[in-house]
Amino acid sequence: MQRASAIASILSGLITIILTYYKPSAYWNNASRKFFRPLIGDRATAVLHYAIGAGLIAIGIILVI
Structure with missing residues (x-):
């Protein structure tokens, strides 16, 4: 269970960084x-x-x- 939480946390962080970098309208607004x-x-x-x-x-x- 802890490994799944770790993977989810890492993926969430990566998605947050990628979306902040590219600033798509649906995310940035x-x-x-x-x-x-x-x-x-x-x-x-x-x-x-x-x-x-x-x-x-x-x-x-x-x-x-």
Whole structure:
């Protein structure tokens, strides 16, 4: 069960990073991004989501160990 959680966490992190990089309209204009973008700007919102993705990957790696 822990391995499945680790894989899910890593995949979620990778998907978050990939979608943040390519910024497809359906993802970038989502409610959470629309909330943060006016407050902190596009660049800071992207950095925040990169950090979230990296955190998910780190959690997944820790769960595998």
